[in-house]
Each structure stands twice: as C-alpha cells, then as structure tokens.
Amino acid sequence: MSKYGRKYTHAVIATDVVVFTIKDEKLQALLIKMKKPEFRGYWAVPGGLVKGEEGLETAAFRHLSEKTGMRGVYIEQLQTFGDPKRDPFGRVVSVAYIALVSWDKHELKTSEQYGGVAWFPIAGLPKLAYDHEEIVRMAATRLKAKIEYTNIVRGLLPRRFTLTELQRAYEIILGKVIDKRNFRKKILETKIIKEVKGKISSGAHRPARMYRFVVDKPQAVEML
Amino acid sequence: MSKYGRKYTHAVIATDVVVFTIKDEKLQALLIKMKKPEFRGYWAVPGGLVKGEEGLETAAFRHLSEKTGMRGVYIEQLQTFGDPKRDPFGRVVSVAYIALVSWDKHELKTSEQYGGVAWFPIAGLPKLAYDHEEIVRMAATRLKAKIEYTNIVRGLLPRRFTLTELQRAYEIILGKVIDKRNFRKKILETKIIKEVKGKISSGAHRPARMYRFVVDKPQAVEML
C-alpha cells in the first residue's frame, strides 16, 4: 500500500485523448457516444481511469484502443484539467493528450459500454460530457499553434503524400489559403520532407510527385 | 464518497511549482531542503498533495505559501509527470507549474518539516529528489521558448524597470547577448511595455527611463 494512502480524500486520475484527423476537407475529432442514462445524448473524448501501476501514456493508449479500436498512434500531452467540479460524480483529474491520425488508416469500433464512435467536425461538435468541449477547443488551439513550428502535421498524412495534400492540411488547420509557390519553397527549405520515388495519378490531370517525412518523431522546425 | 472510489489502486495527485528568478545575473530556481532521513542531502521543488475538493492551482498556491512563504505569484501549468516509479514511496502523479518572481519581493521562510529554502542557479543545482531535476530542466526549456513569443518575462521584473534591466533578463534566459538598439526597437514595437514618469540614477552615469508592462496578464506577443 502506498505511503500516501489515507491522509486525504483522494482524486482519481484519468486520461483523455483528443484524436484529430482531416476528413472531407475539415478538421474532425473522434468522439464516443455515452450510453449511461445520466449522459443520454452526450458524446465524449475517449479516455478513462488510470490503473494502479500503469503509466499515464499507457493508460491513454489502452483506453483509446478499448474504446475506439485505434492503435499505434502518436500522442502528446496537452494539459491537465483538475477542476473539482468537472466530473459531477467524483473528483477526477484528467490528463489530456492530443493525437493526429490519418482517418482511413483506422477502423473504428467501440466497446459495449458506449453507444458508438464517430468523427465530428470541430465546427459542429455535438453536446459533450464533462468539460470535454473545453478540452477539444484547447487541443484545436494548440494544434493550430504547433503546426507553425513543428512537424506535428506528419500524423495527419499517410506515409507518402503529395505537396498539395500537405498544403491542404495546413490550410484546413490554419483556416486560411496559402500561396502554392511560397508554400512549396518554404516547406522544402525546412527539410522535414523528402521526395520519394513514384508518382500518383489521381484524376484527369498531371500526376503528382510523392513525398515523405524525413523524421517521424516530433521535432521543432522553423516554418510558415 | 466518489463513484470512482474502489475499482483501482489509485494514484495520488500532487502539484509542484518551479519558481524562477533572476539573481546575481543568473537564472535561479527556488528549492527546499528535505529533512526526511530517506532524502538526506536532497533538495526538492516546493509542492505537495492535492486535498479532496481543492483545485490544482489552489493546491499549488497553498504548498508554495506553506513551504516557501511566497504569495501572490502567477503560475502556469507546465506538464504532468506520472511515471509509476517517480516516487519510490507510492504512486504520485504530479502536475507541475512554473512561476516567475522578482526575488527581492519575497521573504523566504519554510516550515518545520523542511530543512531550509534557497535559490540555486539552474547551472549548478544540488541533488534533487524524485524526478525534480527533469521537471526543473523542462521548466527552464519552456521558459526559454515562451520568452520569445509571450510577455512571460514580466513576472521576473519589478513593476517599474529600465530597458537595460529588461534586456538583461532576456539575455540571461536566452543565454546570448542582444544588440541594444535592435532590442529596444523590437520591444517597443510590441507595445507590451510603456514608459512611465520618473528616472532612476543607479551609478556614475546618465539616469535611465522607467517602463512598466501594459498588461500584467499572460499574452502571446510577436517578439525577438
């Protein structure tokens, strides 16, 4: 038993993961539908309690896998939310994480205890349980900030992608159009991506060159 | 009793506050000397467990006040540390905060349970308990990053200060010398500071104009 076992009414620790993707030309977040009668009609960010000797990230991965079927994604810590009243049923402190995925790489399936799992555009979220709306908003803000000085966008794209796809990701997250020539100049200067053999024909037009990220770990980069 | 009361061996929540100041031309952190025999010779970042219905920031302020005598400082969340082995005596998840203070504004006094409280230069820390060395390192890194695009530096300075003092704060945190004319041009362009009446004579030279921060809340700013 912990040395710290009995002095206080303790809070419980949970993790929540805000999973973003770009789908239908929109930034979307992954939500699960709550089944408990107290939360009828509400959705939530996938997450749950941290077990005894389990690390925070481990717990985040476990709940993500159990509740959405997702595995093998990168997560990074967003912020910890600890308002004593954030959960009406007890004192839960939640460590929130962000993940970015290419939505077509993951088959979604949730467990019995939830009513479904689905993508929702950031502009157009359903009713969210607890303080999850605040969490998602903060995650979107952080994403928007970090895309300008890190290679965080890599999570959203498949291993091989075109410059136009990459540019669309930036445009959607930043919410503004970017000049094609300037974008290409800058992104190639950073050296975070690299051309790879092969072209892709995706319609009645000239085929596009393919690129990949040079490093797939997070790193800070001067950009845009 | 919490609905979440009995399912797991729960972790306990703590907060730790890395307090920075600039003193003797160096970036320094506030540490308390541990008294418990298990930690003889070790120092630690001021912090402690969060009580039942207490908010995270409230707990951080309370421990800071109890263990160092400091009150009325700004804190902002750094990151949450939750490695199951970070505390050898039990599972403690720590939410770490950063605070920046003007050291001469606070009289230091610690409680009976600690052996003392003192400032230590970042380069030259004593042995730190738990994972507090990692916490302090990360706090310093974050500070260095944020000083470039926020008004975070305001906490380090007295209400009224000279441009040279402000520049020294930037130089010490960034670890590089800055051109005086360019610094003044840029910092005044941002409009985060404003000249105030009165000059200060501090030696055998022309007296300096005084400035103050326009807003004393955190804000993002384009800078340096």
Next chain:
DNA sequence: GGCGTTGGTGTATATAATACACTCAATATG
C-alpha cells in the same frame, strides 16, 4: 485532338532582421 483539371515552376517587391558607433548625463576622482 480539344478541353478541363490539377501539378509544377521563378522573379520582383516589400517587409523584417541584423550589424554597427557615437553623444548624453550623471557620478567619481584628482
């Protein structure tokens, strides 16, 4: 083979960042 569609490229201009040296006003000194 002509049309529609997206891929791919360079240059000129404007803005921002950097490098750089002297005078000013106070105190200290002989």
Next chain:
DNA sequence: CATATTGAGTGTATTATATACACCAACGCC
C-alpha cells in the same frame, strides 16, 4: 571644478526573409 568614467540613449545601411503574382505541363475524358 575640470576631467575621466560609466551606462543611457539614438539611426541608418545592409542583408535576409516573406509576399505577391501567371503561365505551361501532363494527364483523363469526351
């Protein structure tokens, strides 16, 4: 009280970076 010393305060020229902008290429489709 004349002179030296010290940090305060100021502007411009140069370089680097960011922005604005238009046409041809390669494919599919009819």
